[in-house]
Amino acid sequence: MKTGMLALALGLLMLRWLPALPPGGALLAMLVLALMLLPFRSYPLAFFLVGLSWACFSAQRALDDRLQPALDGQTRWVEGRVVGLPQQTVTGVRFELADGRLRKGRLPKRIRVSWHGGPVVNSGERWRLALTLKRPAGLLNFHGVDHEAWLLAQRIGATATVKDGERLAPARNAWRAAVRQRVMAVDAQGREAGLAALVLGDGSGLAPEDWQVLQDTGTVHLLVISGQHIGLLAGLIYGFVAVLARYGCWPQTWPWLPWACGLAFGAALGYGLLAGFGVPVQRACMMVGLVLLWRLRFRHLGLWWPLLLALNGVLVLEPLASLQVGFWLSFAAVAVLLLAFGGRLGPWSVWQAWTRPQWLIAIGLFPVLLVLGLPISLSAPVANLFAVPWISLVVLPLALLGTALLWVPLAGEAVLWLAGGALDGLFKGLALLAGQLPAWVPPEVPLAYWLVSLMGAVVLLLPKGVPFRVLGWPMLLMAVFPPRQWVPHGQVDVVQLDVGQGQALILRTRHHTLLYDAGPRSGPVDLGARVVLPSLKKLGVGQLDMMLLSHADADHAGGAAAVARGLPVKRVVGGETEGLPAFLATQPCTSGERWEWDGVSFELWQWAGGLEGNPRSCVLHVQANGERLLLTGDIDRAAEQAFLASPLAVPTDWLQAPHHGSRSSSSWPFVQRLAPTSVLISRGRSNTFGHPHPQVLERYQALGSRVYDSAEQGAVRLRLGAFVPATVARSERRFWREPLP
Incomplete structure (x- = not known):
């Protein structure tokens, strides 16, 4: 049976990597084949086919439900x-x-x-x-x-x-909404949003600064309801009934064990419903229910059987759960603890049981976080040492008790006030720790290095007596120091990021990095922090030699401050210096300035007649091994006309379409003179400005230019100087992505 359940899980998980869903006829054929295999006791293959066909069927229903x-x-x-x-x-x-x-x-x-x-x-x-x-x-x-x-x-x-x-x-x-409204209305020493996240799983009220502190310290799981909270509540209820029975305070006509198991599971299920019943909560409720069921029947459950059943239960109910990052982190964390606690010859001391799980989870989740592309908290083991018991034994009981007593005048408010104070003290301590040791965004790791790191983590989680266990450390650290992907001399690695209705391009030579525009910022949404800065770190960029901001508009320079705070920047140059943060110390764009990095030539141009805004955009011309790239910012027709009189107005291999392909730019004389082989357009899908304009696209198509549109193809990567086609992010097929046009 275990083999069949494992095969079922593999079939359900296979959905995550499918480039396309099989047609309905193929799904029906898989089900028929699975039924035909059952009489021959080929259970693993039959269960695998059942899991895969069910996952594909469910995913197809979700795709069919998309907007026409x-x-x-x-x-x-x-x-x-x-x-x-x-x-x-x-x-x-x-x-x-x-x-x-x-x-x-x-x-x-x-x-x-x-x-x-x-x-x-x-x-x-x-x-x-x-x-x-x-x-x-x-x-x-x-x-x-x-x-x-x-x-x-x-x-x-x-x-x-x-x-x-x-x-x-x-x-x-709308009882959940009513509970949240009551919680948010009380005075919890400024931590009402945190209590709402802890009680209801609603973290929307937390400030971005609070999320950053939680991410830097690896404690996000404490404010997003997880299995730990569900298991703790169930354990408290079970233990309370057991203690009452032990000291004769439980009615003897009621058998204590069934009541303890039933009340514990009811509490876990009720808390799960209050929290919205997400994937971690589903997994926790299933595992708690299985443990209590086996406890009720006095059978030894084992370690891995409940996890496997919970995994299958979650995926059968919602096969698309495997597309969520939280699904993998939730089950991986439990698997790490089972592997770490299993196979031990003797019990751990209280100190060991408190400290070791944090370090083991940090080791076990390291390769998981790497492959998911998530930041890694270096302070998480230390932060969780005091944060986990503080939340579990102080904040959570007070928050749940205060919420239950909200309908009792003054009682609930008083308890939630205490819970908020306890949570506020925790956040202040975590903020100090995060300020000293923020989260680390690791560079891209080759697959072979990641596999060795994964094996190293597994080896380190084994008991101490395992031979050569110490070799797990160098294996694990291979992913920390992966080989750097060097750009050949005389070439430039260019990445146009997908930042919606804005622009950001990363240019890397062998030893230097330039950022042309830093992405947009609108209110609290800063794509410089969300997209540009993490992308730079993923590429292994430790500092910027230059950040060139074409002009001061928010869609081009809005993310500059976030980038400058996250990475050292040697020099900032802007087409406009007004309107940019003073701490950037922006130098004005100097038309005609030239320099060379690693055999690649760079030159700036700016229209002297441009007074402000788009016409003042600083244009960058790059040449590598005779292949040219022209980045134009948001110059308009008048600036284009002036550019045609400059020595840079020569046929170009790669052109960034001025002003996102606006009708006010890409005039026919400009396009005809440059005759670009390929055109880069950075814009948001269905933007209100109508970029790119159909007439502009017709001009480029008339010249035979190939258009790379970020709204349709995602990020674009090219190697200037190698004379090879670009690659686009959407070329990696996944069944949920619409195919390339």
Whole structure:
């Protein structure tokens, strides 16, 4: 049976790596084959086929529920019900709309809605909204979170922004929203949002600074409800009943063991429902239920059987869970603890049982975090030593007790005030630790080095008596010091990042790095911090020799401050110095300035007649082994006309389309003179500016230029000086990604 369950898990997990889903006929054939194998007792293969076919069928249903292409970009009146917990943001509110109805056409079951400057929206309300609908999409870079996969895993079939709306009916049965409202209304010493995250699993109210502290110290799991919280509550209830029975305080007519198991599982399930029943909570409830069931029947359960059953249970209920980062971290953490605690000849002391799990989890999750592309907290073992017991034994019991007593005048408020103070003290301690040792973003690691590091982590988790266990350390550290991917002399590695309606390009020679524009920033959303800085670190960039900001517009220079705070920058040059942070010490762009790095020549140009804004963009010309790249910022037709009089106006291999392909740029004389072989366009999908303009695309197509559009192809990477085609992020096929146009 265990072999069959393992095969079922492998079949369900295989979905994560499929480039495309098999057609319906193939799925039916797999099911028929699985049934035919059962009489021959070929259980592993039969279970594998059942798991794979079920996962593919479920994924296909989610894909079929996406917004119809004909409705993409259209504004329609939609009636629907608000589900989940709406998230109040600095600029408005985000929520999910279910059961949306149109007069004509079909809508997905769930739509993720953003309402900038909108009113307070409560769970359970019915609204009539004028929505600008979009198919699920997200930024796609070579390193980073795949937002499109996340949306599919949440079964969100469309995103939308609100133009107008009216409330049709008040909330009904929105008990989670009512609890959150009560918790957020109390005085918890400024930590109301943290308590809401701990009690309800709703972290939307936490400030970005708090999330950064949690990430730097590896304690995010403490404020996002996980199996630890569920297991702790179940254990407390079970232990309470056991103690009462031991000292004769439990009614003798009630058998204590069934009651202890039933009440413990009921508490775990109730807390899970309060928290929204996410993947970690599902896994924890299943494992708690299995342990209690076997305990009730006085059977030895073993270590790995509950984890395997919980894994299959979660994936059978939601096969798309394997697309979520939290799924892998949750099960990997439990597997690390089982491997570490299993096979021990003697018990650990209290000190060992407290300290060792933190270090073992840090070692075991290191290769997992690497392959998922997540930051690695160097202070996590130390931070969790005091944070885990503080949350588990002080903050969480007080938060749950205070929430339960909210309907008792003054009692609940007083308890939550104490819980908030305890949580605030923890955050202050974690902030001090994070300031000294922030999270580390490791560079890209080759597959072979990662596999050796994974084996090293497994070896280190084995008991001490295992021979040559010490060799696990150099194996593990191979991923910390991977070989650097050197750019050949005379060539440039160029990456146009996908930053939506903005621009950021990384240019690396053998020993130098230049960043041309730093991505956009709009309110609290800073893509310099979210995309540009992590991408630089993933490429192994330790410092920038130059950050060149074409001009001061927020879509080009908005992320500059975040980049400068995260990496040393030797020199900052800008087409405009006004409007940029003073601490950047920006030097003005000097037309005609030339320099050479590692056999590659660079030259700047700026229109002397440009007074401000787009016409003042600083243009960068790069030449490597005779192959040319021209980065133009947002210059307009007038600046283009002036550029044609410069010695740089020669046929170009790679051209960054001026102003994202705007109609006000890419004039025919400019395009005809440069005659680019390939054109780079950086813009947001379905942007309100209409970039790129159809007439501009026609001009480039008339010359036979190949267009690389970040909105359709994601990030673009090319090797200037090698005369080879570029690679795009969307070329890596995954079933949830729309194929390249």
